[in-house]
Amino acid sequence: MLTALRANIIAAPALGKLEITEYGYLVLQDGVTLGVFPTLPEIYKTAQIEDFGDALLLQSFADMHLHAPQFPMVGMGMDIPLLDWLNTYTFPLEAAFKDIEYARAVYTQLAATLINNGTTRVCMYGTIHTDATLLLMRILDDAGITGYVGKVNMDRNAPDYLCESTGESLRETLRWLGECERFRNIRPMLTPRFVPSCTGELMGGIGRLAAARGLYIQSHLSENRSEMAWVKELHPDCGQYWETYEKYGLWKDHTIMAHCVHSDARERAAMREHGVYMCHCADSNINLASGIAPVRAMLDEGLRVVLGSDIAGGSQLPMLSVCAQSIRASKMRRILTGWTEEILTPAEVYYLATSAGAQYFGGGTGFPVGEPLHALVLDDKGFSKTVRTGANPPTLAQRLERAMYLADSRHIAAVFSAGRRVK
Amino acid sequence: MLTALRANIIAAPALGKLEITEYGYLVLQDGVTLGVFPTLPEIYKTAQIEDFGDALLLQSFADMHLHAPQFPMVGMGMDIPLLDWLNTYTFPLEAAFKDIEYARAVYTQLAATLINNGTTRVCMYGTIHTDATLLLMRILDDAGITGYVGKVNMDRNAPDYLCESTGESLRETLRWLGECERFRNIRPMLTPRFVPSCTGELMGGIGRLAAARGLYIQSHLSENRSEMAWVKELHPDCGQYWETYEKYGLWKDHTIMAHCVHSDARERAAMREHGVYMCHCADSNINLASGIAPVRAMLDEGLRVVLGSDIAGGSQLPMLSVCAQSIRASKMRRILTGWTEEILTPAEVYYLATSAGAQYFGGGTGFPVGEPLHALVLDDKGFSKTVRTGANPPTLAQRLERAMYLADSRHIAAVFSAGRRVK
Numbered sequence: 001m002l003t004a005l006r007a008n009i010i011a012a013p014a015l016g017k018l019e020i021t022e023y024g025y026l027v028l029q030d031g032v033t034l035g036v037f038p039t040l041p042e043i044y045k046t047a048q049i050e051d052f053g054d055a056l057l058l059q060s061f062a063d064m065h066l067h068a069p070q071f072p073m074v075g076m077g078m079d080i081p082l083l084d085w086l087n088t089y090t091f092p093l094e095a096a097f098k099d100i101e102y103a104r105a106v107y108t109q110l111a112a113t114l115i116n117n118g119t120t121r122v123c124m125y126g127t128i129h130t131d132a133t134l135l136l137m138r139i140l141d142d143a144g145i146t147g148y149v150g151k152v153n154m155d156r157n158a159p160d161y162l163c164e165s166t167g168e169s170l171r172e173t174l175r176w177l178g179e180c181e182r183f184r185n186i187r188p189m190l191t192p193r194f195v196p197s198c199t200g201e202l203m204g205g206i207g208r209l210a211a212a213r214g215l216y217i218q219s220h221l222s223e224n225r226s227e228m229a230w231v232k233e234l235h236p237d238c239g240q241y242w243e244t245y246e247k248y249g250l251w252k253d254h255t256i257m258a259h260c261v262h263s264d265a266r267e268r269a270a271m272r273e274h275g276v277y278m279c280h281c282a283d284s285n286i287n288l289a290s291g292i293a294p295v296r297a298m299l300d301e302g303l304r305v306v307l308g309s310d311i312a313g314g315s316q317l318p319m320l321s322v323c324a325q326s327i328r329a330s331k332m333r334r335i336l337t338g339w340t341e342e343i344l345t346p347a348e349v350y351y352l353a354t355s356a357g358a359q360y361f362g363g364g365t366g367f368p369v370g371e372p373l374h375a376l377v378l379d380d381k382g383f384s385k386t387v388r389t390g391a392n393p394p395t396l397a398q399r400l401e402r403a404m405y406l407a408d409s410r411h412i413a414a415v416f417s418a419g420r421r422v423k
Numbered sequence: 424m425l426t427a428l429r430a431n432i433i434a435a436p437a438l439g440k441l442e443i444t445e446y447g448y449l450v451l452q453d454g455v456t457l458g459v460f461p462t463l464p465e466i467y468k469t470a471q472i473e474d475f476g477d478a479l480l481l482q483s484f485a486d487m488h489l490h491a492p493q494f495p496m497v498g499m500g501m502d503i504p505l506l507d508w509l510n511t512y513t514f515p516l517e518a519a520f521k522d523i524e525y526a527r528a529v530y531t532q533l534a535a536t537l538i539n540n541g542t543t544r545v546c547m548y549g550t551i552h553t554d555a556t557l558l559l560m561r562i563l564d565d566a567g568i569t570g571y572v573g574k575v576n577m578d579r580n581a582p583d584y585l586c587e588s589t590g591e592s593l594r595e596t597l598r599w600l601g602e603c604e605r606f607r608n609i610r611p612m613l614t615p616r617f618v619p620s621c622t623g624e625l626m627g628g629i630g631r632l633a634a635a636r637g638l639y640i641q642s643h644l645s646e647n648r649s650e651m652a653w654v655k656e657l658h659p660d661c662g663q664y665w666e667t668y669e670k671y672g673l674w675k676d677h678t679i680m681a682h683c684v685h686s687d688a689r690e691r692a693a694m695r696e697h698g699v700y701m702c703h704c705a706d707s708n709i710n711l712a713s714g715i716a717p718v719r720a721m722l723d724e725g726l727r728v729v730l731g732s733d734i735a736g737g738s739q740l741p742m743l744s745v746c747a748q749s750i751r752a753s754k755m756r757r758i759l760t761g762w763t764e765e766i767l768t769p770a771e772v773y774y775l776a777t778s779a780g781a782q783y784f785g786g787g788t789g790f791p792v793g794e795p796l797h798a799l800v801l802d803d804k805g806f807s808k809t810v811r812t813g814a815n816p817p818t819l820a821q822r823l824e825r826a827m828y829l830a831d832s833r834h835i836a837a838v839f840s841a842g843r844r845v846k
Binding site for chain 2: 406
């Protein structure tokens with residue numbers, strides 16, 4: 001079926017670049033993009049047009065690091081640093097996901113909230129619980145979310161109620177992988193929680209599994225100074241945090257490392273050389289007072305940077321808010337570095353929150369021809385109408401910027417994921 | 424008429440203290456608070472009860488620094504520092520308020536948005552335009568907002584289209600003051616924009632007017648290093664920024680100084696000694712990369728600290744968001760100071776955003792007996808229901824904390840201002 005969406009179309013073809021088509025057409029064949037056009041080409045004259053008027057048609061978002069079970073504790077208890085926060089709040093909550101009905105209630109609400117806010121791609125952590133993680137994948141898939149989900153592995157330095165034995169962790173991972181074929185757009189990725197939670201034996205087992213089955217890996221890196229010191233104690237043979245992952249075959253192409261707040265030039269070079277993605281979680285890093293990652297340096301050095309909400313260290317699930325918070329964090333770094341470091345621009349964070357994530361999944365940037373559509377329609381008239389009657393009518397780029405600061409799910413009028421309308 | 428509101432009542436009687444009455448009663452006689460009670464006292468048995476169930480009954484908010492005419496540019500163009508930002512975005516927009524119909528459109532939307540978000544007290548800037556400022560006061564008053572509004576004075580270093588002569592500025596201020604008696608709950612306060620915008624002659628005239636009529640003053644202080652250097656150039660006889668205000672009789676009890684990002688111990692001591700209020704505008708200071716004010720030191724030193732949204736340097740009008748952002752900013756300072764400075768707690772920012780502002784207007788803290796009610800009802804079931812079915816049911820204090828991060832106007836079910844229901 002030939003259709004066309006009409007609106008002000010804003011694509012992010014490259015870092016810092018916006019491709020703006022004022023009141024143009026995005027033409028689709030069965031949900032697959034045929035192109036973006038300022039006027040409807042003659043050959044598509046028969047397309048059924050959905051006209052969104054003066055609204056913005058944006059790429060939908062990729063949230064590349066978040067903990068599904070922490071959704072109920074968003075905005076709570078962020079008065080203590082990472083390691084205390086995990087023990088006090090996070091671990092007791094994650095243990096509750098042994099109860100599949102509790103998992104169903106939380107994950108259903110999470111999936112709906114993601115879609116409502118225009119997030120259609122994720123790399124997400126579940127818990128250690130295989131069945132709850134499979135349920136999470138089912139719920140996401142049914143809601144129209146795409147991407148990767150991981151059953152968490154942790155076999156040390158966790159409370160008894162949330163700790164697997166090494167053998168159990170590996171066996172359950174195999175059982176889980178065996179059940180993952182059934183989903184349309186959700187795939188598994190291996191998820192050793194972080195170095196302190198995983199023995200070398202477990203990390204080695206996961207590394208071999210990743211190699212044997214061509215699976216991707218997600219974990220955490222250099223988030224907090226105390227965490228880093230602990231990793232150094234646990235692996236005195238490793239010069240830097242990242243080397244502990246490398247030792248066990250986890251440091252490789254498409255591995256996603258969240259945070260990297262304190263990654264120095266050497267660690268960053270290792271990321272670039274191995275095709276490791278850095279997931280920037282600005283709000284989480286602020287909330288837990290971890291610090292601010294050197295994102296500008298990473299971008300200048302050619303690292304692959306993506307963005308994550310990191311709920312519940314982060315307290316904002318909507319990626320538009322994550323965009324604004326990433327800009328604010330870059331201003332913090334500007335302050336921290338005596339105004340020597342350039343801030344992130346709205347165009348840059350829009351790219352990082354959309355195209356950069358899409359590329360992780362093998363997609364192109366912008367609205368790539370031949371790919372199923374990932375998009376959202378943003379109706380900003382509620383907060384931009386007064387501007388129009390006075391001085392300084394906002395440009396489309398400024399309306400995108402304002403949306404990052406002012407829009408919420410009320411303003412997201414439609415969402416398309418993998419070629420299908422899901423809101 | 425005797426009424427009682429039933430809900431979970433959370434008051435802020437003192438900095439960092441919460442007074443929580445679980446599912447209690449706030450009893451009112453004609454909108455004036457008679458008391459907060461865990462059970463309804465026998466003498467009030469005839470009260471008509473409005474039951475808000477499991478919702479939170481909070482003190483409503485005081486936004487102690489915001490620029491009404493900048494409402495249309497919230498979330499826009501914050502990529503340049505203060506002085507450039509004023510010239511590029513702010514001044515051209517403020518000039519549009521010569522048009523009374525434009526002013527009406529913007530100010531009506533602003534007043535509605537404030538009430539919708541539970542802000543019932545303000546100290547607010549208009550523009551240089553007397554008639555538009557009077558209209559702003561009328562619209563706020565009709566919407567049920569209380570507090571002070573200022574016609575802005577500026578007679579130098581502004582574009583021609585937004586610059587008064589000294590005589591005109593003073594004459595218009597007198598004309599404006601002559602028209603301010605007509606409002607119920609909105610009063611005038613004198614508003615020299617900031618030192619670079621006002622000649623000594625104008626500042627002196629405003630100072631004499633303040634003394635003669637017992638009027639309060641609001642302005643800006645030590646927000647940005649370039650601004651401070653400029654002030655030093657303009658007033659080489661003054662050792663510090665604040666002394667320029669003192670020179671002209673503007674540095675006195677109840678003067679509100681916004682920002683104070685770079686106020687050192689000497690400037691802070693001068694604030695304390697003279698009863699000057701410091702208005703902390705965390706989001707604005709981040710957005711414009713001005714820095715983070717030393718709020719903890721100020722509180723420890725006994726300064727009077729209040730909070731402001733400072734739109735449009737700040738991009739968040741809802742004071743719940745301002746609370747969360749103030750916490751985040753304190754975490755930034757924690758990072759900046761190598762974890763030596765204590766962060767602001769949710770209880771502290773709740774106090775600063777409510778009781779501290781109420782005190783400025785002569786009110787008491789918490790829900791003071793004998794005062795017309797300022798309150799809001801927060802219905803958080805949309806984001807707290809999943810918590811209840813699993814581990815860690817949140818306390819009422821935690822629900823208040825979560826509201827700062829997660830609530831928006833959708834969750835504010837009712838607002839009371841000066842004893843009257845306004846939402």
